[in-house]
Amino acid sequence: DWVMKDHIEEAVAKIREQVGDEEVILGLSGGVDSSVAAALIHRAIGDQLTCVFVDHGLLRLHEGDMVMDMFQGKLHAKVIRVDASDLFLGKLAGVSEPEQKRKIIGGLFVDVFKAEAAKLKAANAGHKGATFLAQGTIYPDVIESGGAKSKKAVTIKSHHNVGGLPEQLGLKLLEPLRDLFKDEVRELGVALGLPREMVYRHPFPGPGLGVRILGEVKKDYADLLRRADAIFIEELRAAIDPATGKTWYDLTSQAFTVFLPVKSVGVMGDGRTYDYVVALRAVQTSDFMTADWAELPYSLLKKVSGRIINEVRGINRVTYDVSSKPPATIEWE
Numbered sequence: 041d042w043v044m045k046d047h048i049e050e051a052v053a054k055i056r057e058q059v060g061d062e063e064v065i066l067g068l069s070g071g072v073d074s075s076v077a078a079a080l081i082h083r084a085i086g087d088q089l090t091c092v093f094v095d096h097g098l099l100r101l102h103e104g105d106m107v108m109d110m111f112q113g114k115l116h117a118k119v120i121r122v123d124a125s126d127l128f129l130g131k132l133a134g135v136s137e138p139e140q141k142r143k144i145i146g147g148l149f150v151d152v153f154k155a156e157a158a159k160l161k162a163a164n165a166g167h168k169g170a171t172f173l174a175q176g177t178i179y180p181d182v183i184e185s186g187g188a189k190s191k192k193a194v195t196i197k198s199h200h201n202v203g204g205l206p207e208q209l210g211l212k213l214l215e216p217l218r219d220l221f222k223d224e225v226r227e228l229g230v231a232l233g234l235p236r237e238m239v240y241r242h243p244f245p246g247p248g249l250g251v252r253i254l255g256e257v258k259k260d261y262a263d264l265l266r267r268a269d270a271i272f273i274e275e276l277r278a279a280i281d282p283a284t285g286k287t288w289y290d291l292t293s294q295a296f297t298v299f300l301p302v303k304s305v306g307v308m309g310d311g312r313t314y315d316y317v318v319a320l321r322a323v324q325t326s327d328f329m330t331a332d333w334a335e336l337p338y339s340l341l342k343k344v345s346g347r348i349i350n351e352v353r354g355i356n357r358v359t360y361d362v363s364s365k366p367p368a369t370i371e372w373e
């Protein structure tokens with residue numbers, strides 16, 4: 041609509057004015073906010089923007105390829121894909137405590153991003169390189185970091201945000217979504233030509249599957265989890281609730297699969313199996329501070345469990361998490 045077009049024109053003009061002929065670097069995660077920021081900044085300054093997409097090996101199935109297809113393939117933005125999965129998985133070996141895992145993942149993320157920024161600078165000799173760091177900070181993030189959250193006495197989970205990164209890199213900040221609420225960011229994304237499916241995606245934590253594999257993270261576990269989770273999400277997107285006409289994906293705020301590194305006994309054909317367990321988690325919430333477990337139809341749960349057990353060798357049992365927040369949290373770690 042024309043209101044949104046005006047909005048885009050205004051935002052584009054503002055970015056051009058702020059950036060001038062300088063260069064911008066942005067960490068693309070595949071999430072809604074960084075994706076919309078990237079699309080908007082690319083619209084404004086084209087090749088003056090370089091996106092860095094760090095694959096930590098803890099992404100969902102085909103996620104890296106989808107991000108590249110969209111930003112490099114369709115939008116023709118400059119994107120550097122860094123496959124850092126060996127580095128991340130190597131440093132995570134033997135570590136099982138959730139907060140320690142978060143610290144390692146967050147720290148490595150900053151290291152890898154800094155190294156890429158330095159490489160970019162070196163590659164353009166005689167060129168000053170990026171002078172701006174773009175971030176998909178949205179209005180609720182601004183409030184959270186200034187007000188309510190800092191008053192809280194205990195940190196339940198340290199979210200890995202890249203706070204302090206601009207100072208460490210000596211870069212100026214470019215945050216074109218700073219005044220927008222999530223809904224507005226989504227509308228903007230659609231108006232910029234991003235697929236609805238990407239823009240209305242459930243949130244995905246920065247540490248990714250790192251906090252959805254309980255305890256020690258292993259590549260084999262991540263591979264099993266990715267496949268099981270893809271089946272769950274595919275079925276949620278396919279299942280339509282007759283009462284609302286919406287898919288169960290859209291009727292839930294967040295849904296995912298958790299890998300439990302314990303084995304249970306099963307039977308398949310005339311044989312005994314002794315394989316891993318996964319838990320399905322689906323919640324409904326408006327603010328993620330409290331959440332109810334979603335009353336998914338049994339027929340849907342049945343289909344998902346049947347498919348996971350039949351299609352993912354190595355998993356022989358599927359459970360459904362019926363805990364609300366509080367006292368449980370949404371993620372298991």
Ligand code: XMP
Nearest residue numbers: 197198199200243245246247328369370371
């Ligand atoms: P919990 O598990 O605390 O999650 O109920 C609330 C929301 O926060 C997300 N979450 C994270 N996001 N880094 C993130 O970027 C993290 O370390 C992290 N831990 C939890 C979670 O997915 C949910 O949306």
